[in-house]
Amino acid sequence: MGAGDYYKILKVNRNATDEELKKAYKRLAMKWHPDKNHQQSDKKEDAEAKFKQISEAYDVLSDPKKRQIYDFYGHYPLNSSRVARKDGENEESASQKDKKVGAIESKLAFSLEELYNGCKRKMKVSRNVPDEFGKLNTVEEILKIYIKPGWKKGTKITFPGKGHQEPGSEPADLIFVVDEKPHAIFKREGNDLVIIQKILLIEALVGKTLNLKTLDGRDLTIQVKDIVEPGYELVVQNEGMPISKEPGKKGNLRIKFDVMFPSRLTAQQKYEVKRILSDADN
Structure with missing residues (x-):
């Protein structure tokens, strides 16, 4: 599932609180529960598929560890290491060559001292890269992140082509978004x-x-x-x-x-x- 899709399924933003996620899930689960859409077989099948998506999205986003992995990598490995297609995307569009998947964003928190003085941080990242036969392999790499003195919360640090890659597609960009830790005095x-x-x-x-x-x-x-x-x-x-x-x-x-x-x-x-x-x- 592409980056951000779980949030779109639950119709919440990426900063949604646990309470907001719970309310969104309850509202959508009641609407799409198969028992409420059982009169026509085609509607029941659609409802079952939609209900499964909603449940899957809530299962990941309501778990802090799963959500962190999802936010970082753009997907959460449920039954497959492959990134699933977006809702409504057909087989042909998913296999188009030279397609570039969406960028992967992840927050990176720094202390106020680090943002004041500037700093360097090393990050170990893992990403999926296809071999010559199209099989996805996990590649690990150490990235060096340089923070300039005075950078603000929300500043984006982009590593082009360092995100996941699907067969027949260009690798996604990996983006770190600067976040600021609370300070005891300032x-x-x-x-x-x-x-x-x-x-x-x-x-x-x-x-x-x-x-x-x-x-x-x-x-x-x-x-x-x-x-x-x-x-x-x-x-x-x-x-x-x-x-x-x-x-x-x-x-x-x-x-x-x-x-x-x-x-x-x-x-x-x-x-x-x-x-x-x-x-x-x-």
Whole structure:
């Protein structure tokens, strides 16, 4: 079955959640169950075939391991190592020479540090290649993937002709799609990096020195001198993500603040706070 067909059969997108898959399966299974289409033999046969497709698609996509294999290779080996024809495709069109099967896409997750600094990764891939007699053989190969500093989620890395190949067809392209792992401190927004910094109320009023570790391992010292009002954001120029298309340039580091208020104050403390703030207003 070609890449993406299981998703089309269940009428869901490639990012569908388990719950969305389950709902789609139940809806289609009820519609195409053979017991509901038993009045005419031709309709029953069509329903049985459709129900089998739906069940097969759900069996693969609802299993995380099977789904990962399917997303990577474009098919899941059920009863055959061959890639099945697409729905409605006749024997003649399937055997046309010089036909190129669809590209195979697979997500590849990187840490924010890797996307900041750039990195190299080796991937072992397996693909089906026909010999001179048309018999499919499995070929393994090590591919080197180079990530440039600043690449974003969704960037595609294409290896032409490194996907599966059917007899009489050109090999498919193999495409890796960059994904981004969540980071404990930083969040990426475009070319900017955003952090949420907790500070005490007293620090929001009188200032604070922040010590941050950058994604390339530098120690960054930042002075907060302004009064941190609600919605205040401190912008540090050129300390965001590298801009891949503009070497040497970076986005900004944006610091948002979460001011922590004291849980209680004594009567004396309330008096002092009121006195100090009253003087500040004058």
